[in-house]
Amino acid sequence: ARRPRVLSGIQPTADSFHLGNYLGAVRNWVSMQETHDAYYCVVDLHAITMGHDPAALRARSRVSAAQLLAVGLDPERCTLFIQSHVPEHAQLGWVLSCITGFGEAGRMVQFKDKSAKAADSTTVGLFTYPILQAADILLYQADQVPVGEDQRQHLELTRDLAQRYNTRFGKTFTVPSAYIVKDTAKITDLQDPTSKMSKSASSPNGIIELLEDPARSAKKIKSAVTDTGREILYDEENKPGVSNLLTIYAALTARTIDDLLEQYEGRGYGDLKKDLAEIVVDFVKPIQERTRAYLDDPGYLDKVLAIGAEKARSVASVTLAEAYKNIGF
Ligand code: ADP
Numbered sequence: 001a002r003r004p005r006v007l008s009g010i011q012p013t014a015d016s017f018h019l020g021n022y023l024g025a026v027r028n029w030v031s032m033q034e035t036h037d038a039y040y041c042v043v044d045l046h047a048i049t050m051g052h053d054p055a056a057l058r059a060r061s062r063v064s065a066a067q068l069l070a071v072g073l074d075p076e077r078c079t080l081f082i083q084s085h086v087p088e089h090a091q092l093g094w095v096l097s098c099i100t101g102f103g104e105a106g107r108m109v110q111f112k113d114k115s116a117k118a119a120d121s122t123t124v125g126l127f128t129y130p131i132l133q134a135a136d137i138l139l140y141q142a143d144q145v146p147v148g149e150d151q152r153q154h155l156e157l158t159r160d161l162a163q164r165y166n167t168r169f170g171k172t173f174t175v176p177s178a179y180i181v182k183d184t185a186k187i188t189d190l191q192d193p194t195s196k197m198s199k200s201a202s203s204p205n206g207i208i209e210l211l212e213d214p215a216r217s218a219k220k221i222k223s224a225v226t227d228t229g230r231e232i233l234y235d236e237e238n239k240p241g242v243s244n245l246l247t248i249y250a251a252l253t254a255r256t257i258d259d260l261l262e263q264y265e266g267r268g269y270g271d272l273k274k275d276l277a278e279i280v281v282d283f284v285k286p287i288q289e290r291t292r293a294y295l296d297d298p299g300y301l302d303k304v305l306a307i308g309a310e311k312a313r314s315v316a317s318v319t320l321a322e323a324y325k326n327i328g329f
Protein backbone atom coordinates (compact mmCIF):
# COMPACT_ATOMS: atom_id res chain seq x y z
CA ALA A 1 0.00 0.00 0.00
CA ARG A 2 1.03 3.59 -0.65
CA ARG A 3 2.44 5.37 2.38
CA PRO A 4 0.35 8.28 3.63
CA ARG A 5 1.77 11.58 2.53
CA VAL A 6 2.61 14.07 5.25
CA LEU A 7 3.54 17.75 5.08
CA SER A 8 5.13 19.71 7.88
CA GLY A 9 6.99 23.00 8.12
CA ILE A 10 9.15 24.91 10.53
CA GLN A 11 9.90 28.64 10.56
CA PRO A 12 13.46 29.87 10.24
CA THR A 13 12.94 32.50 12.91
CA ALA A 14 15.77 31.66 15.31
CA ASP A 15 19.51 31.01 15.12
CA SER A 16 18.99 27.55 16.56
CA PHE A 17 16.18 25.11 17.24
CA HIS A 18 15.48 24.62 20.93
CA LEU A 19 14.88 21.36 22.73
CA GLY A 20 11.11 21.91 22.59
CA ASN A 21 11.20 22.18 18.78
CA TYR A 22 13.28 19.04 18.61
CA LEU A 23 11.37 16.84 21.06
CA GLY A 24 7.96 18.24 20.13
CA ALA A 25 8.28 18.28 16.36
CA VAL A 26 11.52 17.66 14.52
CA ARG A 27 12.31 14.33 16.14
CA ASN A 28 9.05 12.99 14.71
CA TRP A 29 9.97 14.24 11.29
CA VAL A 30 12.90 11.86 11.45
CA SER A 31 10.77 8.86 12.37
CA MET A 32 8.02 9.72 9.87
CA GLN A 33 10.56 9.25 7.09
CA GLU A 34 10.13 5.52 7.71
CA THR A 35 6.35 5.46 7.74
CA HIS A 36 5.28 8.30 5.45
CA ASP A 37 5.91 9.90 2.11
CA ALA A 38 7.23 12.96 3.90
CA TYR A 39 7.51 16.56 2.68
CA TYR A 40 9.30 18.92 5.04
CA CYS A 41 9.75 22.57 4.43
CA VAL A 42 11.54 25.50 6.00
CA VAL A 43 8.77 28.06 5.75
CA ASP A 44 10.59 31.29 5.04
CA LEU A 45 7.51 32.94 3.47
CA HIS A 46 5.89 32.61 6.86
CA ALA A 47 8.88 34.20 8.57
CA ILE A 48 8.43 37.70 7.10
CA THR A 49 5.00 38.50 8.51
CA MET A 50 6.16 40.57 11.50
CA GLY A 51 9.29 42.36 10.32
CA HIS A 52 12.69 40.74 9.92
CA ASP A 53 16.29 41.24 8.86
CA PRO A 54 17.05 39.88 5.34
CA ALA A 55 20.59 38.66 6.07
CA ALA A 56 19.46 36.98 9.28
CA LEU A 57 16.56 35.30 7.49
CA ARG A 58 18.83 33.93 4.77
CA ALA A 59 21.29 32.60 7.36
CA ARG A 60 18.52 31.12 9.50
CA SER A 61 16.94 29.30 6.57
CA ARG A 62 20.27 27.60 5.87
CA VAL A 63 20.99 26.86 9.50
CA SER A 64 17.51 25.37 9.86
CA ALA A 65 18.06 23.08 6.88
CA ALA A 66 21.52 22.12 8.15
CA GLN A 67 20.12 21.26 11.59
CA LEU A 68 17.36 19.16 10.05
CA LEU A 69 19.96 17.14 8.18
CA ALA A 70 22.12 16.97 11.30
CA VAL A 71 19.34 15.46 13.43
CA GLY A 72 18.68 12.78 10.84
CA LEU A 73 16.57 13.92 7.92
CA ASP A 74 17.80 12.01 4.91
CA PRO A 75 17.19 13.68 1.54
CA GLU A 76 16.99 10.20 0.00
CA ARG A 77 14.06 9.30 2.25
CA CYS A 78 12.12 12.56 2.45
CA THR A 79 11.65 15.74 0.46
CA LEU A 80 13.32 18.65 2.24
CA PHE A 81 13.06 22.12 0.74
CA ILE A 82 12.81 25.84 1.35
CA GLN A 83 9.31 27.20 0.82
CA SER A 84 10.30 30.25 -1.24
CA HIS A 85 12.10 27.98 -3.73
CA VAL A 86 8.69 26.66 -4.76
CA PRO A 87 6.70 29.62 -6.15
CA GLU A 88 3.49 27.56 -6.28
CA HIS A 89 2.98 28.18 -2.53
CA ALA A 90 2.38 31.89 -3.05
CA GLN A 91 0.39 31.26 -6.24
CA LEU A 92 -2.04 28.84 -4.63
CA GLY A 93 -2.14 31.02 -1.51
CA TRP A 94 -3.68 33.85 -3.57
CA VAL A 95 -6.34 31.61 -5.08
CA LEU A 96 -7.28 30.23 -1.66
CA SER A 97 -7.45 33.73 -0.18
CA CYS A 98 -10.21 34.44 -2.69
CA ILE A 99 -12.41 31.67 -1.33
CA THR A 100 -11.76 32.49 2.33
CA GLY A 101 -14.30 34.65 4.08
CA PHE A 102 -12.92 37.79 5.73
CA GLY A 103 -14.81 36.93 8.90
CA GLU A 104 -13.65 33.34 8.69
CA ALA A 105 -9.99 34.43 8.63
CA GLY A 106 -10.72 36.92 11.41
CA ARG A 107 -11.71 34.12 13.76
CA MET A 108 -8.18 32.68 13.86
CA VAL A 109 -7.10 32.78 17.47
CA GLN A 110 -3.37 32.84 16.73
CA PHE A 111 -3.79 36.02 14.68
CA LYS A 112 -5.78 37.65 17.45
CA ASP A 113 -3.09 36.74 20.00
CA LYS A 114 -0.11 37.78 17.93
CA SER A 115 -1.64 40.98 16.62
CA ALA A 116 -2.78 41.99 20.08
CA LYS A 117 0.77 41.56 21.38
CA ALA A 118 2.39 43.51 18.56
CA ALA A 119 -0.23 45.84 17.12
CA ASP A 120 2.38 48.09 15.46
CA SER A 121 4.05 45.32 13.46
CA THR A 122 0.88 43.47 12.51
CA THR A 123 0.65 43.00 8.75
CA VAL A 124 -1.91 41.76 6.25
CA GLY A 125 0.48 38.82 5.77
CA LEU A 126 0.07 37.83 9.41
CA PHE A 127 -3.68 37.92 8.87
CA THR A 128 -3.58 35.70 5.77
CA TYR A 129 -0.85 33.41 7.13
CA PRO A 130 -3.21 30.46 7.77
CA ILE A 131 -4.34 30.63 4.13
CA LEU A 132 -0.75 30.31 2.95
CA GLN A 133 -0.40 27.43 5.38
CA ALA A 134 -3.41 25.80 3.73
CA ALA A 135 -1.68 26.19 0.36
CA ASP A 136 1.49 24.57 1.78
CA ILE A 137 -0.52 21.49 2.70
CA LEU A 138 -2.94 21.23 -0.22
CA LEU A 139 -0.25 21.65 -2.90
CA TYR A 140 1.19 18.28 -1.90
CA GLN A 141 -2.17 16.51 -1.60
CA ALA A 142 -1.07 15.67 1.94
CA ASP A 143 -3.12 12.97 3.66
CA GLN A 144 -1.90 13.92 7.10
CA VAL A 145 -0.52 16.90 8.94
CA PRO A 146 1.07 16.54 12.37
CA VAL A 147 -0.52 19.18 14.56
CA GLY A 148 -0.15 20.42 18.07
CA GLU A 149 -3.03 22.07 19.92
CA ASP A 150 -2.04 25.54 18.70
CA GLN A 151 -2.37 24.52 15.05
CA ARG A 152 -5.72 22.73 15.19
CA GLN A 153 -7.79 25.68 14.11
CA HIS A 154 -5.52 26.30 11.13
CA LEU A 155 -5.86 22.69 10.00
CA GLU A 156 -9.65 23.00 10.29
CA LEU A 157 -9.49 26.04 7.99
CA THR A 158 -7.35 24.04 5.54
CA ARG A 159 -9.90 21.24 5.51
CA ASP A 160 -12.78 23.70 5.02
CA LEU A 161 -11.00 25.40 2.11
CA ALA A 162 -10.19 22.07 0.45
CA GLN A 163 -13.79 20.90 0.72
CA ARG A 164 -15.14 24.24 -0.49
CA TYR A 165 -12.84 24.26 -3.51
CA ASN A 166 -13.70 20.68 -4.39
CA THR A 167 -17.42 21.40 -4.12
CA ARG A 168 -17.35 24.62 -6.15
CA PHE A 169 -14.78 23.78 -8.80
CA GLY A 170 -14.54 19.99 -8.89
CA LYS A 171 -12.34 17.56 -7.04
CA THR A 172 -8.93 19.20 -6.78
CA PHE A 173 -7.48 18.64 -3.32
CA THR A 174 -7.07 15.81 -0.83
CA VAL A 175 -8.73 16.83 2.43
CA PRO A 176 -5.99 16.28 5.02
CA SER A 177 -6.50 14.89 8.48
CA ALA A 178 -4.64 15.59 11.70
CA TYR A 179 -1.86 13.19 12.49
CA ILE A 180 -1.62 12.71 16.21
CA VAL A 181 1.93 11.83 17.03
CA LYS A 182 2.29 9.35 19.86
CA ASP A 183 5.82 10.15 20.77
CA THR A 184 5.93 13.91 21.33
CA ALA A 185 6.99 15.54 24.50
CA LYS A 186 5.79 18.95 25.58
CA ILE A 187 8.81 20.68 27.04
CA THR A 188 8.47 23.58 29.44
CA ASP A 189 10.66 26.55 30.26
CA LEU A 190 13.51 25.74 32.67
CA GLN A 191 13.01 28.97 34.59
CA ASP A 192 9.24 29.10 34.35
CA PRO A 193 8.16 25.46 34.19
CA THR A 194 4.45 26.18 33.78
CA SER A 195 5.04 27.87 30.38
CA LYS A 196 6.23 26.06 27.30
CA MET A 197 9.84 26.31 26.23
CA SER A 198 9.73 28.94 23.49
CA LYS A 199 12.12 31.13 21.55
CA SER A 200 10.13 34.09 22.82
CA ALA A 201 10.88 33.09 26.43
CA SER A 202 11.40 35.90 28.87
CA SER A 203 14.77 34.52 30.04
CA PRO A 204 17.40 32.94 27.76
CA ASN A 205 18.14 30.59 30.65
CA GLY A 206 14.75 28.99 30.20
CA ILE A 207 15.56 27.43 26.84
CA ILE A 208 18.17 24.94 25.64
CA GLU A 209 19.29 25.74 22.11
CA LEU A 210 20.71 22.86 20.10
CA LEU A 211 23.51 25.04 18.76
CA GLU A 212 24.54 26.95 21.89
CA ASP A 213 27.75 26.19 23.78
CA PRO A 214 27.04 22.83 25.49
CA ALA A 215 28.66 24.13 28.68
CA ARG A 216 25.99 26.80 28.74
CA SER A 217 23.26 24.18 28.30
CA ALA A 218 24.72 22.20 31.21
CA LYS A 219 24.67 25.30 33.36
CA LYS A 220 21.05 26.02 32.46
CA ILE A 221 20.00 22.50 33.41
CA LYS A 222 21.84 22.74 36.72
CA SER A 223 20.17 26.05 37.54
CA ALA A 224 16.71 25.00 36.35
CA VAL A 225 13.91 26.01 38.70
CA THR A 226 12.91 22.99 40.73
CA ASP A 227 10.05 22.52 43.08
CA THR A 228 9.63 22.58 46.80
CA GLY A 229 10.24 19.29 48.54
CA ARG A 230 13.20 17.08 47.78
CA GLU A 231 11.69 13.95 46.38
CA ILE A 232 11.98 13.18 42.70
CA LEU A 233 8.39 12.59 41.59
CA TYR A 234 6.58 12.95 38.29
CA ASP A 235 3.72 15.34 38.97
CA GLU A 236 3.15 17.96 36.26
CA GLU A 237 0.80 19.99 38.41
CA ASN A 238 2.65 20.14 41.71
CA LYS A 239 6.19 19.50 40.51
CA PRO A 240 6.32 20.98 37.00
CA GLY A 241 10.06 21.72 37.13
CA VAL A 242 11.21 18.24 38.11
CA SER A 243 8.63 16.65 35.83
CA ASN A 244 9.97 18.64 32.88
CA LEU A 245 13.53 17.46 33.64
CA LEU A 246 12.29 13.87 33.79
CA THR A 247 10.44 14.32 30.49
CA ILE A 248 13.59 15.60 28.77
CA TYR A 249 15.66 12.84 30.35
CA ALA A 250 13.28 10.10 29.25
CA ALA A 251 12.97 11.52 25.73
CA LEU A 252 16.71 11.79 25.17
CA THR A 253 17.55 8.35 26.55
CA ALA A 254 14.52 6.36 25.43
CA ARG A 255 14.04 5.34 29.09
CA THR A 256 10.63 5.39 30.73
CA ILE A 257 9.71 7.84 33.47
CA ASP A 258 9.02 4.90 35.81
CA ASP A 259 12.44 3.54 35.19
CA LEU A 260 13.96 6.93 36.04
CA LEU A 261 11.87 7.28 39.18
CA GLU A 262 13.22 3.97 40.34
CA GLN A 263 16.80 4.97 39.57
CA TYR A 264 16.49 8.27 41.45
CA GLU A 265 14.53 7.02 44.42
CA GLY A 266 16.02 8.49 47.59
CA ARG A 267 18.32 10.79 45.62
CA GLY A 268 18.15 14.59 45.28
CA TYR A 269 17.47 17.10 42.51
CA GLY A 270 21.20 17.80 42.24
CA ASP A 271 21.97 14.25 41.10
CA LEU A 272 19.20 14.32 38.53
CA LYS A 273 20.35 17.66 37.12
CA LYS A 274 23.99 16.63 37.00
CA ASP A 275 23.18 13.46 35.05
CA LEU A 276 20.73 15.22 32.73
CA ALA A 277 23.26 17.98 32.01
CA GLU A 278 25.69 15.29 30.81
CA ILE A 279 23.02 13.62 28.69
CA VAL A 280 22.11 16.91 27.03
CA VAL A 281 25.76 17.74 26.32
CA ASP A 282 26.37 14.30 24.79
CA PHE A 283 23.23 14.69 22.73
CA VAL A 284 23.93 18.13 21.25
CA LYS A 285 27.66 17.76 20.55
CA PRO A 286 27.39 15.49 17.49
CA ILE A 287 24.41 17.50 16.20
CA GLN A 288 26.54 20.63 16.41
CA GLU A 289 29.42 18.95 14.60
CA ARG A 290 27.20 17.74 11.80
CA THR A 291 25.42 21.10 11.50
CA ARG A 292 28.77 22.84 11.21
CA ALA A 293 29.92 20.36 8.57
CA TYR A 294 26.83 21.09 6.44
CA LEU A 295 27.27 24.84 6.84
CA ASP A 296 30.95 24.54 5.93
CA ASP A 297 30.02 22.86 2.66
CA PRO A 298 27.62 25.37 1.11
CA GLY A 299 27.83 23.68 -2.29
CA TYR A 300 26.49 20.43 -0.85
CA LEU A 301 23.71 22.17 1.08
CA ASP A 302 22.70 24.15 -2.02
CA LYS A 303 22.56 20.93 -4.01
CA VAL A 304 20.42 19.11 -1.42
CA LEU A 305 18.01 22.04 -1.28
CA ALA A 306 17.87 22.38 -5.08
CA ILE A 307 17.03 18.69 -5.44
CA GLY A 308 14.44 19.01 -2.68
CA ALA A 309 12.83 22.02 -4.37
CA GLU A 310 12.76 20.18 -7.68
CA LYS A 311 11.06 17.15 -6.13
CA ALA A 312 8.57 19.40 -4.35
CA ARG A 313 7.83 21.36 -7.52
CA SER A 314 7.17 18.22 -9.49
CA VAL A 315 4.17 17.62 -7.21
CA ALA A 316 3.20 21.24 -6.48
CA SER A 317 3.13 22.28 -10.15
CA VAL A 318 0.72 19.47 -11.05
CA THR A 319 -1.65 20.46 -8.23
CA LEU A 320 -1.46 24.14 -9.11
CA ALA A 321 -2.16 23.46 -12.78
CA GLU A 322 -5.23 21.44 -11.82
CA ALA A 323 -6.41 24.13 -9.39
CA TYR A 324 -5.91 26.85 -12.03
CA LYS A 325 -7.74 24.88 -14.70
CA ASN A 326 -10.65 24.10 -12.40
CA ILE A 327 -11.10 27.70 -11.29
CA GLY A 328 -11.18 28.96 -14.89
CA PHE A 329 -7.61 30.13 -15.71
P1 ADP B 1 8.35 28.66 19.48
O1 ADP B 1 7.23 28.37 20.43
O2 ADP B 1 9.70 28.59 20.10
O3 ADP B 1 8.10 29.93 18.70
P2 ADP B 1 7.51 27.39 17.08
O4 ADP B 1 6.15 27.93 17.30
O5 ADP B 1 8.34 27.94 15.97
O6 ADP B 1 8.33 27.48 18.44
O7 ADP B 1 7.37 25.81 16.95
C1 ADP B 1 7.99 25.01 15.99
C2 ADP B 1 7.56 23.59 16.28
O8 ADP B 1 8.07 23.15 17.54
C3 ADP B 1 6.05 23.40 16.36
O9 ADP B 1 5.71 22.17 15.77
C4 ADP B 1 5.75 23.40 17.85
O10 ADP B 1 4.60 22.65 18.17
C5 ADP B 1 7.01 22.74 18.40
N1 ADP B 1 7.32 23.25 19.75
C6 ADP B 1 7.68 24.50 20.05
N2 ADP B 1 7.89 24.63 21.38
C7 ADP B 1 7.66 23.41 21.94
C8 ADP B 1 7.72 22.90 23.27
N3 ADP B 1 8.08 23.67 24.29
N4 ADP B 1 7.43 21.60 23.48
C9 ADP B 1 7.07 20.80 22.44
N5 ADP B 1 6.98 21.23 21.17
C10 ADP B 1 7.28 22.51 20.89
Ligand code: NA
Binds near residue numbers: 150
Ligand atom coordinates in the same frame (compact mmCIF):
# COMPACT_ATOMS: atom_id res chain seq x y z
NA1 NA C 1 4.30 28.15 18.48
